Every structure is written in structure tokens, then in C-alpha cells.
Amino acid sequence: xxxxxxxxxxxxxxxxxxxxxxxxxxxxxxxxxxxxxxxxxxxxxxxxxxxxxxxxxxxxxxxxxxxxxxxxxxxxxxxxxxxxxxxxxxxxxxxxxxxxxxxxxxxxxxxxxxxxxxxxxxxxxxxxxxxxxxxxxxxxxxxxxxxxxxxxxxxxxxxxxxxxxxxxxxxxxxxxxxxxxxxxxxxxxxxxxxxxxxxxxxxxxxxxxxxxxxxxxxxxxxxxxxxxxxxxxxxxxxxxxxxxxxxxxxxxxxxxxxxxxxxxxxxxxxxxxxxxxxxxxxxxxxxxxxxxxxxxxxxxxxxxxxxxxxxxxxxxxxxxxxxxxxxx
Amino acid sequence: xxxxxxxxxxxxxxxxxxxxxxxxxxxxxxxxxxxxxxxxxxxxxxxxxxxxxxxxxxxxxxxxxxxxxxxxxxxxxxxxxxxxxxxxxxxxxxxxxxxxxxxxxxxxxxxxxxxxxxxxxxxxxxxxxxxxxxxxxxxxxxxxxxxxxxxxxxxxxxxxxxxxxxxxxxxxxxxxxxxxxxxxxxxxxxxxxxxxxxxxxxxxxxxxxxxxxxxxxxxxxxxxxxxxxxxxxxxxxxxxxxxxxxxxxxxxxxxxxxxxxxxxxxxxxxxxxxxxxxxxxxxxxxxxxxxxxxxxxxxxxxxxxxxxxxxxxxxxxxxxxxxxxxxx
Numbered sequence: 001x002x003x004x005x006x007x008x009x010x011x012x013x014x015x016x017x018x019x020x021x022x023x024x025x026x027x028x029x030x031x032x033x034x035x036x037x038x039x040x041x042x043x044x045x046x047x048x049x050x051x052x053x054x055x056x057x058x059x060x061x062x063x064x065x066x067x068x069x070x071x072x073x074x075x076x077x078x079x080x081x082x083x084x085x086x087x088x089x090x091x092x093x094x095x096x097x098x099x100x101x102x103x104x105x106x107x108x109x110x111x112x113x114x115x116x117x118x119x120x121x122x123x124x125x126x127x128x129x130x131x132x133x134x135x136x137x138x139x140x141x142x143x144x145x146x147x148x149x150x151x152x153x154x155x156x157x158x159x160x161x162x163x164x165x166x167x168x169x170x171x172x173x174x175x176x177x178x179x180x181x182x183x184x185x186x187x188x189x190x191x192x193x194x195x196x197x198x199x200x201x202x203x204x205x206x207x208x209x210x211x212x213x214x215x216x217x218x219x220x221x222x223x224x225x226x227x228x229x230x231x232x233x234x235x236x237x238x239x240x241x242x243x244x245x246x247x248x249x250x251x252x253x254x255x256x257x258x259x260x261x262x263x264x265x266x267x268x269x270x271x272x273x274x275x276x277x278x279x280x281x282x283x284x285x286x287x288x289x290x291x292x293x294x295x296x297x298x299x300x301x302x303x304x305x306x307x308x309x310x311x312x313x314x315x316x317x318x319x320x321x322x323x324x325x326x327x328x
Numbered sequence: 329x330x331x332x333x334x335x336x337x338x339x340x341x342x343x344x345x346x347x348x349x350x351x352x353x354x355x356x357x358x359x360x361x362x363x364x365x366x367x368x369x370x371x372x373x374x375x376x377x378x379x380x381x382x383x384x385x386x387x388x389x390x391x392x393x394x395x396x397x398x399x400x401x402x403x404x405x406x407x408x409x410x411x412x413x414x415x416x417x418x419x420x421x422x423x424x425x426x427x428x429x430x431x432x433x434x435x436x437x438x439x440x441x442x443x444x445x446x447x448x449x450x451x452x453x454x455x456x457x458x459x460x461x462x463x464x465x466x467x468x469x470x471x472x473x474x475x476x477x478x479x480x481x482x483x484x485x486x487x488x489x490x491x492x493x494x495x496x497x498x499x500x501x502x503x504x505x506x507x508x509x510x511x512x513x514x515x516x517x518x519x520x521x522x523x524x525x526x527x528x529x530x531x532x533x534x535x536x537x538x539x540x541x542x543x544x545x546x547x548x549x550x551x552x553x554x555x556x557x558x559x560x561x562x563x564x565x566x567x568x569x570x571x572x573x574x575x576x577x578x579x580x581x582x583x584x585x586x587x588x589x590x591x592x593x594x595x596x597x598x599x600x601x602x603x604x605x606x607x608x609x610x611x612x613x614x615x616x617x618x619x620x621x622x623x624x625x626x627x628x629x630x631x632x633x634x635x636x637x638x639x640x641x642x643x644x645x646x647x648x649x650x651x652x653x654x655x656x
Contacts (some may be wrong), residue, residue, distance in 0.1 A: 046398020048461065052493065057486035061459055064470070067441055068391060068460030091446050092453065099422035100434040100442055102649030137650065160652035163612070188654070235654065 005180055011172040013146040014111075015039065017153035018073060020049060025071060028157055032057050032075035051129040055081050059088035059110070063096070063176040066106040066162075075158060076207070079112035079128035079166065093162045094137030105160040109153070110138075116256045117206070118304055120169075123293035125302075127257045129204070132164045133234050139187060141231040144208035146176040148231055151185030159187065162218040168206035186233035192244070196226035199250040199316050202241055202267055203227060209309060214312035221322050233263055238270045242277040249282035250319045256306050259289035266316060283319045288312050334545065340382060340620070342541050343606060344374040345450035346599050348624050349400045352409055353449035355628050356399070356430065357576055364636075367429045367577075374435040374539075374571030378503050378596035381544025382471060382566075384636045391439040391457040393450030394501075396431050396528050396568075398443025401473055405440045407433070412633040419638035426641045427649065439468075443594055447508075449483030449499075450474060450640035455487045458498035458561075469497040469555050477508030479522035488563070492529040495560035499551045500531075502563065505539060505570040510584045526655045531561050538566030539598040542605075569593035 008016065017034055022028045022043055029047040032041060038326040039047045051058045055076060062072035075102040076082040082089060089110065095104055115124040132138050139161050149167070156163040193208055194215050203211035208229045215225040228238055228244050245251045251271055255264035270278050271285060291305040334342070353371040359367050372379070377396075383392070384406035394401040402412055407423070415422030416430050423433050434442035441457060444450045454472030461468040478484060479502065491498050502522040502599070506513050521527060526533035532554065534548040544566055551562040552591070571593060573581040606612045 013430065022337055025622070049494075051488055054486035056488055057455060057490050058453045060483070061456035062392075062492070064393070064441065064456020064458075065460045065463075066456070067436060067453070068457050068461065068464075070460050073384055083352050087446055092444075092449055096434075096442060097652065098650045099424065099428050099432050101422070101427050102652075103424070103434060103436045105652045112435075125467035139651070190475070 005177055007175050008150070008178045009173055009175045010146040011150050013064045013150035013178060014153055014167065014228065017150045021154055021157040027069065028071045029064065030073045030075070032090065033077060035075070035256065045100070048169070055085035056088050059085035059125075060092060060112070062108045062269060063088065063092050063106060066108045067104050070095055071107045071157065073109045073111065074232070075111040077113065078124050079114050080123050080126060082110065082112055084126070089132070089138070090135040090157070094135040097136060097161070106162050107160050107183045108162040109156045109165055111165045111167060113169055116170045117170045117302065119297060119299055119302060121124070121262060121297040122294035127166065127255070129164070129166050130257060130263045131234055133266070135262060137162070138234065140166065141187065142205040142228050142233055143231060143233070144171065144193075144203070144205050146174065147178045147183065148185050150178055151183045152187070152231060154182070155187060166205060170206045176207070183256060185231065187232045188237050190237035190240035191229045191253055192226065192243055193229050194225065194227040196248065197226040198248055198320055200226045200228055200244040200248045201252045201312065201316065202230060203253060203254040203265060204230065204256075210307065210309045211254050211312055213309035215314060217309060217313045218316055223316060225316055226302050230267070236267070236270065239268040241267060242271060242274050245271055245277050246280040249280050251281070251285040252288055252312065252315055252319060254288045254307050254312055255286070256290055259287050259292055261288065261291050286315050286319060289314050334542065338384070339606060339611055342380050342545070343602055344611070344620050344624065345380045345404060346439060346541060347620060348409065348627065349376045349379065349403045350599055351624050351628055352412070352439040353399055355632065357603050358415070358569050359632070360576055360579075361578060363578060366418065366504065367370055367431075368399040369430045369576045370574065371576065374593065374597070375503055375505060376570045377541035377544050378538045378566045378568055378603070379473070381541040381578045382473075382501055383546045385548045386439075386471065387468070388438055389466065390471065391441050391454070391468065392473060392654050393441045393454040393457070393459070394473050394597065395430060395475055395478070396443060396445050396447070397441055397475075398433055398559055399430070399441070402435065406438045407435050407440060408433055409627060409631040410634040413635035414638045416640065417635040418641070420436060420641050421533075421634070421638035422646070425645065425649070433473070443525075448474065448478035448483040451478065451481075451483045451487040454498055455496060458491065458496040459494070460493070461497050462472060465478075467556060468630045469499065471499045471501050473501050473503060475508065476504040476513045476522060478503060479525070480508065480516050484522065485525070488525060488529045488531060488561070491561040492531050495558065497555045497558070498561045500549065500563045501548075502565045503568055504565050505568050507570060507574075507585065509574045521565050521567075523563050526563040531563050533563035533565065534560075535565045537568060538568030539601065540597045541602050564595060568598075569596070571597070571606065623640060
């Protein structure tokens with residue numbers, strides 16, 4: 001049991017969230033190829049199940065168990081491994097509530113980690129959240145800090161719908177203060193990480209850290225950036241994004257994913273489709289994504305292709321400067 | 329383990345249920361050819377003895393998963409032909425409110441976890457239902473209907489493996505009808521039949537004549553008793569034949585199988601065989617058989633009347649049932 005308002009790492013917060021929800025609800029159980037030892041020790045092999053490396057089986061078993069009254073959590077390990085189970089995730093988990101006329105809820109959490117930025121190469125370094133958002137029928141969480149990791153995961157476990165819960169490896173050791181009690185974070189509620197007036201930087205998960213670093217650098221250039229963290233991608237808090245953009249007149253979306261059909265593209269679309277926000281724009285919105293290649297291993301190359309504070313700041317300055325020059 | 333002998337009443341019920349499945353599908357094909365209903369129909373004609381012989385061993389708490397060829401499994405598990413027919417009509421009183429059509433009928437209330445459009449997809453879902461039964465400890469089991477075509481899928485091996493490891497209460501019920509759409513089983517499967525895989529996983533298996541409803545009933549009875557007793561999964565392979573084409577839209581698909589093969593299986597028609605046996609042993613006479621035929625026909629007349637009178641969904645119904653809680 002943690003003390004009130006304790007400081008906790010992102011990884012520990014995730015573990016706490018699962019353990020607390022398993023204590024709270026006997027219908028919650030956990031499946032993973034390598035379940036965390038503390039969970040196994042507390043709940044035993046019946047509720048913390050060590051699975052064979054069989055992603056399709058474990059994904060489909062979660063669906064069958066959820067349709068039979070349980071609330072499974074499946075840790076896919078890396079999101080790239082889940083692609084072995086793509087049918088079960090996309091054709092089954094995402095579809096069957098709707099396709100069966102809403103007869104049953106399927107309260108499942110699929111946890112998925114991505115290793116971007118950890119020298120893990122192309123088959124372990126892709127975010128995958130745009131793929132699953134496009135699957136239509138899955139909610140998507142992508143927390144940027146320990147407190148949200150805990151609050152969103154607890155909310156995901158209680159949610160009646162299937163959720164894919166994304167964990168950024170680079171956030172694992174980061175720590176933040178976590179409120180005592182039941183710090184649930186509701187889905188569909190963005191958080192302003194830094195208030196600003198000149199440009200809105202929407203950043204997903206770990207990219208919030210890079211965006212905040214960029215914002216500090218921009219301040220030295222007299223640019224006051226707002227950093228907005230959507231926290232969940234499905235549902236997406238479009239109202240908060242539009243409201244921010246209407247104030248700043250400029251939008252950059254930071255997403256460490258391949259740019260084509262990325263979630264950054266979706267966020268920009270959600271802004272430009274709205275007449276009032278479109279009118280407020282003083283510069284074209286910009287994606288700051290992974291450069292358009294798979295993520296390479298070599299540290300020199302990976303650092304070059306992934307978005308970071310420097311590139312975010314450069315794009316922000318160009319967006320703001322462009323407006324300044326246009327005004328001249 | 330022995331199965332209690334079927335009473336004359338029970339045998340008459342099995343016969344009527346087989347006939348109801350046969351006539352339901354014939355009616356569905358007529359309606360499809362006439363353009364009364366839309367989409368695609370996968371007839372179960374020729375395999376009725378399997379669904380009926382299997383499900384006669386199950387209670388409402390037991391759960392099944394089905395295939396794209398699911399009408400027979402639905403009826404055998406106790407689904408209401410009126411609501412099934414309304415689903416084929418795409419109407420609001422269908423089991424899935426018109427979201428599913430012929431290929432995806434589900435009724436979770438009676439433990440029918442859905443017909444499935446993806447070959448092999450029901451396997452992990454059934455494993456999950458079996459896991460739920462095991463965790464519930466209520467003595468219920470799962471039965472997974474799958475075809476010889478699904479035996480070519482990796483999911484079968486994942487599921488045989490995990491079900492054996494965890495001693496899940498599941499009967500893997502392969503309906504080997506000899507043809508994976510237009511490919512003979514022997515051209516798609518290196519093993520003689522799917523049951524050949526079972527020994528490698530330490531799973532008990534049996535091959536049964538799938539065109540003999542009583543043989544299926546007895547073999548399933550043995551399998552179900554063993555599974556309920558906690559002995560772990562069983563593979564049961566029912567050798568049968570799909571007497572019609574794989575899938576029908578308005579025009580029937582070309583027949584790819586040789587006439588002598590079709591004739592051979594025509595002579596083994598499971599309904600003709602069972603009726604002849606019942607008449608020979610005095611369980612029914614010709615007059616009683618005709619009565620059953622009339623009562624089935626009347627039941628289907630009612631189903632068509634109910635379905636065609638059911639309201640067409642309104643456009644706004646397209647949005648109903650997608651997520652259980654708000655996602656936009």
C-alpha cells in the first residue's frame with residue numbers, strides 16, 4: 001500500500017493500477033507471457049496466468065472470457081507482437097459488440113509497449129496506436145506520465161469496452177507524484193501540460209517530455225508554446241485541442257510514428273474540419289513525426305529519425321516566424 | 329464413460345431439429361435467390377447430424393463458438409428461428425438487430441457466442457469461454473465448432489497447446505466436411521485429419537461418423553463427460569459432407585466437386601438415414617414423419633412472417649451498440 005501523494009515511477013504505477021483493480025474486482029485477471037512477479041505472488045497462477053507465446057490465442061481468450069463475464073487484462077508485451085493477433089484484435093475484439101447488436105460488453109484491456117528510442121530497431125519500435133484507432137471499436141490510451149498511467153489504466157480496467165493501453169518504454173523509469181485514493185483519469189479528457197499563447201503543441205505520450213523541453217527552448221526565443229496532452233486518442237478530446245488552437249492560431253502535432261495516416265494526421269484533420277478553428281489558424285498545421293522510414297537500429301540513425309525537442313522547436317519557430325513574415 | 333440411451337421422445341426431437349435446420353437453410357436459399365434477403369448464405373445442409381448430436385449433450389450454461397456456416401449450430405443450441413430469420417432479413421428484431429446478417433448470428437443468453445466470418449477465429453474465443461468456465465468452477469464447458477479449413481490455421485495449434493497445458497474444459501469439435509471452400513482437405517492438410525494433431529499435445533481424440541446423429545451424440549457424450557470431469561480438452565472429428573455449395577448470393581456458386589462424390593454423400597444424407605432408422609425401429613411411422621415435416625414447415629412460415637413484418641432499422645440505428653460507453 002502506497003502512502004498518500006507518493007512519488008512513483010511510471011512502471012510501478014502501472015503495476016499498482018493492475019494490483020489495485022484486481023483486489024477490487026475478483027473478475028479481473030491478467031495474462032502475459034512473462035507476468036510481473038509481484039502480481040503472480042499476490043494473486044497466484046489462477047488470476048495471473050503465464051501464457052505460451054501465443055498472441056492470437058491469448059487475445060481471443062480474453063474475448064471469450066470477457067463475453068463470459070470476466071474482465072481480462074492481456075499484456076501483449078511489445079505492440080509489434082500483437083500483430084500476430086491482428087485478426088483477434090481487429091476482426092473480433094473491435095467488431096463483435098457492434099456486430100452482435102450490443103448483446104454483451106467486452107471489458108478487456110490490451111496493454112502494449114513500444115520501444116521507440118531504445119535502440120530496438122524496426123520490429124520493436126513502432127507505436128501502433130493509429131492502426132488500432134483505425135480498427136474502429138477499440139478505445140486507445142497513451143499516458144505521458146506515471147500519474148496518468150495509473151489513473152488511465154484503472155479507468156481502462158473498469159471501462160465496459162476493449163481498450164488498447166499504450167506504454168512508452170522511455171517513460172518507464174520516469175516518476176511523478178500520484179494522489180492517494182482512487183486517482184481515476186477519465187477517458188476523453190486532454191491535459192494542458194504547459195500554458196502558452198503562441199503555438200499549440202499536441203504531443204502523444206513520451207513526446208510530451210520532448211515537447212516540454214522544446215517549449216523551454218522556445219521561451220528563450222520569445223515564443224510561448226502551449227503543450228497539450230490528449231491522454232486518450234479514442235475518445236479524443238477534440239474540444240480541448242480546438243479551443244487551444246483557437247487561442248494560439250498555430251498547431252504542431254508531435255507523434256513518434258510513421259507520418260502517413262498517423263494519429264498526428266487525424267488530430268490535424270479534426271482541427272481543420274472545424275470552421276471556427278480553421279479561421280483562427282494563422283499558419284498551416286504541421287506534423288512532427290518519425291521521418292518516413294522504419295525505425296533503424298544505429299543510435300545515430302534512430303536519433304535522427306525520431307522526433308525530439310530540437311526538431312519540435314525548429315518547426316515551432318518556422319510556424320511562428322512564417323506568420324511574422326506574412327504580417328510584414 | 330457411457331452415455332445414457334436416447335429415449336424415443338429424445339430421438340424424435342433430434343430428428344425434428346435436424347429437419348428444422350435443413351428446411352431453415354433451404355428456405356434461406358429460396359429467399360436469397362428470390363432477392364427477399366440480401367448478402368451471403370452459407371448453408372449447413374448435409375451436416376445437421378453434427379450440430380444436433382453435439383448440442384443435445386449441452387446445457388444452456390455451456391457455451392459454443394461457431395463458424396461462418398452457423399445456422400445449424402444456432403438452432404441446435406436453442407436459438408429462435410424467428411429471430412434468426414429476422415437477422416437474415418436485416419431487421420430490428422434479428423438477434424443482432426440487423427448488424428450481423430446470416431454469417432454472424434449470436435445469442436449470448438443461450439451460450440451461442442457467435443458465428444464468425446474469419447476461419448479459425450472461434451478457436452481462441454472458445455478457449456476463453458472454457459477458461460471462464462474453469463475460473464467460474466460451475467461445471468460448464470465450451471464446445472468449439474470449426475472446420476477442416478481452420479485446421480490449416482495457426483490458431484488451432486495455439487489453442488490445442490494452451491488448452492492442454494491448462495486442462496481447459498473444451499471440446500474441439502472439427503466438422504471435417506472434406507472441402508475448405510473449393511480445396512479438398514487433402515490438398516490443404518498434411519495430416520490425415522485434424523484429429524491427428526491431438527496426440528502431439530497429449531489430447532484425447534476420436535473420429536466419428538458425422539452423418540449419424542446418434543453416433544455423434546454418443547461420441548460427444550463421452551467427450552463432454554470427460555471434459556466436465558476435469559480431464560482436459562478433447563478433440564472430436566466428425567467426418568461429414570457439405571451437400572451444397574460453399575456460399576450463395578443470388579446465383580448459386582458453380583459446383584466444383586465431382587458428381588460421383590456428390591451422389592455418394594447423397595446416399596448418406598444424415599436426415600434420410602435417421603428417418604429410415606426411426607421408421608425401421610418403429611419410433612415413428614410415415615404419418616408421424618409427415619406430421620413433423622408439416623410442423624417444421626409451419627414454424628418456418630411463422631419465422632418468415634415474423635421476419636418480414638419486423639421493422640427495417642432506422643438510419644440512426646447504425647450508431648447504436650458501437651461502444652458501451654461514449655467514445656467520441
